[in-house]
Every structure is written in C-alpha cells, then in structure tokens.
Amino acid sequence: MNVLWEGDVVVAGGGSAGCAAAVAAVRSGASCLLVESAGFLGGTGAAVLDTFYGFYAPGPVSRRVVGGVGWEVCERLFEAGAAFERPNTYGAGTGVTYEPEELKLVWDALVPDALLHARVCDFVPGTGVVVETVAGRFLVKAQVVIDATGDAEVAWRAGATLDRPGMRLQPMTATFRLGGVDLSATSTAELHALMADADLPRREGSVHRTVHDGIVHTNLTRVTGLDPTDPVQLAEAERVGRRQVRDYVGFLRAKVPGYGSAVLLSTSVRIGVRESRRLVGRYVLTSDDVLAGRDFPDTIARCGAPIEDHASGDATRWEYVHDFGTYGIPYRCLLPVEVGGLIVAGRSLSATHDAHASARSMGQCMAMGQAAGTAAALAVQAGVEPAAVDTELLRKRLREGGALL
Structure with a gap:
C-alpha cells in the first residue's frame, strides 16, 4: 500500500x-496530520450546533474552566464579531454562541495540515492507520494515533474495550435554523408552556438568538x-430527524407568537450524536466523581457542567456538581488498556453513561484534545508509549499552553 504521509x-x-489535538501536537514540536471525513473542520461544532458549552461552570459567579486552544478559538471568534456569550437556558453555565461558517475558517487557520474528504478505515499496530480517500486507500505512518472520531471508531477497529450501553444511549438531535423570527414575542418559559400541550417528542429545549x-x-x-x-439505523435517524424538523417548524409557526412568518433556512449537516461508543480505559469516570467534584493527580481538563441526560423520556434530567464545584478529567480516561500507540480524546472518553452526560461538552472536548496532542508529542519525543508519559510534565506543558487545570 502506498504511503500518503509519514510523521x-x-x-x-x-x-x-x-482539531485541538492537532494544534497542540504541532505546538509541542511534533509533526501531525489530521484526517477528516467532511470537507471542513469543526465537526459537530460546525455541522450541528452554534454554541460551545463547558467553558464556564454554572453558579452565581461566572467561572471559566477551559482555556488553552479552546479559548483561543473563542477569542478569534469574538475578534471577528462572530460570537457572543449568553446564559444557558437551564443554568448550566455561560455558553459561547458563534457563527459556524466563521468557526470553519478559524480552524482552517489553526490546523496546519488537514486531509479532508478522507476517513480512517483501519488501525495498523506500530505503524499508523489506513485512510480511505477519493483516490483509494493509503497508509499514513505515525508513532501515535489520536482517535477523536467521537464514535471511538479507531479504538473499535484496534480492538480496545468499549462500552456501548444498548438503547440507554442518549438520543440524537437534528438542529435547524429559522429566519424571520421575533424572539421578543415569546419567552423561553412561555415557549415551554406551549410545547407542554403539543404532540411532540420533546417538550422543552432551546431556541436562541444568533449573531444575525x-x-x-x-x-x-x-x-x-x-x-x-x-449504518442502517443511522440513516433512519437522519430521516426521522428531518421529519421532526418539519413538525417542529409547523408547531412554531402555528402556535408560538413571533414565529408566524418564520422561514426554514437550514437543517444540520448531519444529525447530532450525543453518545455512542465509549472507551473503557485505564480509569472510568463515574457520576460520583462528577457530583462530588473530585480531582485527580493526572487531571488534564476541568469540567463543571451538570449531568445532562436526554435519555429519560420527553424531558431532560439535570444533576449538578456539589456546591457549584468542578471536577478533573484524568489522563487515564483517554488511554486504552490493551492497545498501544493510541489516545482517545473527546466524547468517547472512558466514562459511565451519567458521567459522560457531563463531560461530553465541546469545551471539555477541546481541553481533552489539547491534552491528547500534547501527550502524543511528549510520547514521541521520549520514545515511550502514551501511557508512560510523565503526567506531571504533561500537566506542566498544558499549563504553559494556557490550559486551566
């Protein structure tokens, strides 16, 4: 097989x-190639959503818990006039609402070497990965592989132990944008009261302003x-999501003041997936860890977000960290037990269903990505497996890169 890239x-x-992992790896002195199946960077942040959560912990005082690469992205969006901060509907901490098209450009500027329209289709132990492209399959050689697919796809192909808890998985969501809306005509409380009497699969949720x-x-x-x-069920989920969009748009136009002349502008590029495969790593983060606000010697990211479980009927279950505190996410949650040369970052971290419902926010995903990229570079430079990286040195490097630990 021809080699497309080696580093x-x-x-x-x-x-x-x-994206955060790739930026951190390069800034830490490693060569790095990012492989993405879409034609743009940003993932769910550019294809489904327009608000970053997890940067701030909830509570009476606004307290930021994520810095580094993630916060640099926010600052670039602010500087471009393409983002603003707003309270979360459910008191889950301040969110950063942004323009997704500008986010794509920000990541383009930050990620130096990205292969788009390509997908990792195999893991080759000790060598790297195989990628599928428009020109066929190629070998990409690397000493460390970072799985940031969201579905733990590389870890699955590599034979790592994973947890996929059947249909207790959190539901998926197709988001959409409307134009011609007067948000001042109906409060969130009034919207939810109208939804409570409607025949809809979810009777709460968020409709919020954008930069436009x-x-x-x-x-x-x-x-x-x-x-x-x-694959068959995912395709059906896309179809069901679009039908639900039609129903919600019809409800909003017919029943909610301010939406009578609303126009559907777009639906999400793909359906939003909250939860799929999760790594069972060297440490499994639990709901007790989250709610008690525990810290760890190898903490590489912080989180104050509540447990936000959408898998509980037509409403969402919220449980908050004790006393508006925060907890640490251990580096061990990114490390498979059985597979060497691999780090798993993002919403596939090693966590229980409940803990995952807190730690999966995009702010934390960027923080975990920065940790993974930094750790990968340290592993290469020291000639060791990612699991053998000196965590004190890793935490030192993360702090130097602006991370909040």
Missing part, C-alpha cells in the same frame, strides 16, 4: 477534540431508539 502523530476526526438579527438556532428534536453506530 509523528495522526489524528482521526476533525471536530473540537481532533431575526435568525434563531434550535435544539428541539429528539430521535430515540436508534443506534448511531449501525
């Missing part, structure tokens, strides 16, 4: 975690009972 680190997946006057972004639909790692 230190390869990152599979160009979402929040993968009269344009709103929604997080309303709820697609349940389908497995995003099953």
